[in-house]
Amino acid sequence: MKEFAYLRAATVQxxxxxxxxxxxxxxxxxxxxxxxxxxxxxxxxxxLVDLQDLPLNRIEVTDDGGLRIGAVVSNSELxxxxxxxxxxxALSKAVLAGASGQLRNMATVGGNLLQRTRCGYFVDTxxxxxxxxxxxxxxxxxxxxxxxxxxxxxxxxxxxxPSDMAVALAAFDAVVTVETVDGTSTVPLxxxxxxxxxxxxxxxxxxxxxxxxxxxxxxxxxxSHSTYRKVRERASYAFANGSVAAALEVRDGRVHDVRLAFxxxxxxxxxxxxxxxxxxxxxxxxxxxxVAIDAELLDATALPHNAYKVxxxxxxxVAVLLELAESSR
Numbered sequence: 001m002k003e004f005a006y007l008r009a010a011t012v013q014x015x016x017x018x019x020x021x022x023x024x025x026x027x028x029x030x031x032x033x034x035x036x037x038x039x040x041x042x043x044x045x046x047x048l049v050d051l052q053d054l055p056l057n058r059i060e061v062t063d064d065g066g067l068r069i070g071a072v073v074s075n076s077e078l079x080x081x082x083x084x085x086x087x088x089x090a091l092s093k094a095v096l097a098g099a100s101g102q103l104r105n106m107a108t109v110g111g112n113l114l115q116r117t118r119c120g121y122f123v124d125t126x127x128x129x130x131x132x133x134x135x136x137x138x139x140x141x142x143x144x145x146x147x148x149x150x151x152x153x154x155x156x157x158x159x160x161x162p163s164d165m166a167v168a169l170a171a172f173d174a175v176v177t178v179e180t181v182d183g184t185s186t187v188p189l190x191x192x193x194x195x196x197x198x199x200x201x202x203x204x205x206x207x208x209x210x211x212x213x214x215x216x217x218x219x220x221x222x223x224s225h226s227t228y229r230k231v232r233e234r235a236s237y238a239f240a241n242g243s244v245a246a247a248l249e250v251r252d253g254r255v256h257d258v259r260l261a262f263x264x265x266x267x268x269x270x271x272x273x274x275x276x277x278x279x280x281x282x283x284x285x286x287x288x289x290x291v292a293i294d295a296e297l298l299d300a301t302a303l304p305h306n307a308y309k310v311x312x313x314x315x316x317x318v319a320v321l322l323e324l325a326e327s328s329r
Contacts, residue, residue: 005047009054012179012213018049020181020209027051027211029072030106032099033115041125042116042132056110056213059083065219071110071212075099075165078109088217090226090245091168097230098164100237110212113166113176113192114204117159117267118239120144130156130200138200146305147241150313152266153301157200160264161193164230168245169215170269171261172223177214180207186216193268200267222249222257225328229320230263231312240264242312248324250284260296260321262313272296272317284325289318 005022009015019025024046028034037043056070059081067083078084079095099107121127121139128136138157140148148158166189174189187205194202206212217223226247232238243263249256258279260272275296282288293314300310 002044004045006050007047008050008052012054012056012211015049015051015054016179016181016209016211018047019211022047025049025209027110029108029111030074031111032103032107033111037116037123040123042123051108051110051211062216062219067217069109069215069217071214072108075104075107075109075112076101078165079104086224087219088168088172088223088226090171090223090228090247091165091217093228094164094168094230094243094245097228097240097243103237109165109215112163113169113212113215115163116203118162119148119159122159131159131203132201134199134201141303144305145303146308147239147264148303148306149266150300150302150306150309151262151270151297152196152268154196154198154200156198157196157267158303159200159267161266161268162239162264163269164228164240164243164263166269167243167261167263168226168228169217170271171226171245171247171259172217172220175216175218176212177216178206179211179213180209184213189215189269190271196267203267220247220259222247222259225249225324226259227320227324229316231316242309242316244313244317244320246317246320246324248284248321248328250325250328253283255279255282255284255288258321260317262296262317265300265309265313274298275317279321284321284328286318286322289321289325290314293317293321 026045028048056072079092085092176187228245230243245261247259262270275292278292
């Protein structure tokens with residue numbers, strides 16, 4: 001690990017100034033991903049600006065009935081909060097599925113949105129990787145790719161986003177609040193993560209030195225009837241092979257409203273908008289769910305060793321929708 005400076009910010013403005021004043025400076029919240037990458041030599045910040053003293057650790061109900069979640073709220077606090085569990089149970093379940101208890105105690109909401117891929121080639125600095133060194137290649141395509149992307153990938157990168165929390169936030173149209181030297185702005189989560197294309201090193205729409213201060217989840221009545229299900233290779237703490245965040249409202253046997261997002265299948269949380277469009281107004285039946293998920297996966301592109309994900313996601317999404325439909329009767 002290379003030597004770096006450390007500063008504990010007292011205000012949001014001080015934190016932004018401290019990062020923007022020094023090239024290579026980075027924000028430090030829980031550090032559960034950043035410190036690991038520093039140890040591996042992937043990240044080599046010149047200065048760490050600690051955010052733990054900032055007043056960004058509250059969860060508040062908004063005027064429209066949604067939630068505003070401070071960026072340094074811990075994952076444990078988020079999952080256990082009664083309003084999160086009542087209004088957005090899928091979000092609470094996603095967070096609880098995301099890591100061990102010890103990691104959830106340290107990890108933060110803002111940091112979770114910015115965590116980097118767990119692709120083995122990315123974290124191994126002896127290997128080429130277009131995310132670390134643009135133009136060096138993507139060895140995962142001809143190499144180990146059993147848990148790589150099947151949607152939205154490119155010839156430059158097939159890595160997946162590892163966040164469980166972000167999948168649920170994507171399903172509920174979350175909005176990210178950002179502070180920069182120019183002031184405060186917001187970015188819908190649907191535009192927060194950038195498509196891979198030929199620039200996989202550019203993962204988010206954040207400008208250099210921007211600080212996430214909060215995430216707002218708009219009110220959505222359907223969200224109270226939601227769930228999150230994750231498939232992984234072992235029952236204990238592990239990253240997903242595939243996951244689904246879903247909310248469903250059924251009236252008179254038909255889908256009145258639906259929210260659906262997939263995890264571990266793309267470089268970003270994958271909002272299943274095509275499936276949602278097919279489902280609205282359709283009968284809440286297994287056949288209709290099959291048709292909708294098949295429509296969403298129509299453009300899936302698998303590599304030799306991750307084609308199983310197409311079948312996995314189809315079966316997983318249909319099972320989750322059937323579960324929600326049955327419990328709404």
